[in-house]
Amino acid sequence: MKTKRDYYDMIEQPQMLDYGVYLNCDRLLTCQKPLDDLCNADELQFQIVHQVEELWMKLICYTLVDVIEYLNAANTHRVVTLMGRVHRLMRLMTDQLDVLETMSPKEYQQIRLQLGNGSGQESPGFKLLLRMPYDLWDAFKASYLDGKGLTVKDVYDSRYDHGDSYVAAEALVEFDELFQKFRANHVYLIQRSIGLGSKSLKGRPVDMLQAGARHRFFPELWDVRAEMTDAWGASYGVVRDPIHDKNRADR
Structure with a gap:
């Protein structure tokens, strides 16, 4: 009968064929702590989930570099694709956070001791993702607004035609929304x-995460919706006659 050590050896030293060689599995599977050194049974999942998050963010950033190029070229089909x-990828990142909810608070506290003074706020992929939307906006604005003689209000309201500018703008909005959902799930x-009342490993209130979850990359694309609704309310009335009274009168 195999022992626990036997299984650990099979996990840590798998047979390497072409597929494993191509994927550098010998290196990939040693990016986590040795199984015998884990502080508890949940530390492996903690490391893997966060390492995978960094890989997804690397792929997102790599893809956004191309998006910026296609925005500059006004190649809408490639932008949307x-x-x-x-x-x-953003949905994958958000969904996989649920795996970490299988840890108990006690087990998480034990893992936190292994982080030294580190915290998720130091994530290299996350920090880069926070910077890239500014370049996305500049490229979008140059090609799809200024380059076409349009404003955001034109695109969404006064000259709305569901054209390239609108489609590209909505692709940015969806990215913004999904990023906010990711941050909200993290909260x-x-x-x-x-607990939200605790201090982070940096000594800062975790409540700061909530402020981050409310941050918007493209405020102009969000604000236009409120402006349109306010203008609509001014034209049609914020409070209108209830339709159930009209229906009763008609009968």
């Missing part, structure tokens, strides 16, 4: 793991 990939994860 590649942003669709980014949207799927719920922190709340479940350590």
Whole structure:
């Protein structure tokens, strides 16, 4: 009968054939702590989930570099296709956070001791993703607004035609929305793991995460919706006659 050590050896030293060689599995599978050195049974999943997050963010950033190039060229088909990939990746990142909710608060506290003074706020992929939307906006604005003599209001309201400018703008909006959802899910994860009233490993209130979850990359694309609704309300009335009274009168 195989022992636990036997299984650990098979996990840590798998047979390497062409597929494993191509994927550098010998290196990939040693990017985590040795199984015998884990502080508890959940530390492996903690490391793997966060390492995979970094890989997804690397792919997102790599894809957004091409998106910026295609925005500058006003190649809308490629912009939409590649942003669709980014949207799927953002959903994957958000969904996999749920795996970490299988840890108990006690087990998470043990893992936190292994981080030294580090925290998720130092994530290299996340920090880069926070910077790239500024370049996305500049490229979009140059090609799809200024380059076409349009404003955001034109695209969404006064000259709305569901054309290239609108489609590209909505691709950016969806990315922004999905990023906000990712950050919001992270807040719920922190709340479940350590509580929102606690301090982070940097000594800062975890409540700061909530402020981050409300951050918008493309405020102009969000604000135009509120402006349109306010203008609509001014024209049609914020409060209108209830339709059930009209229906009763008609009968």
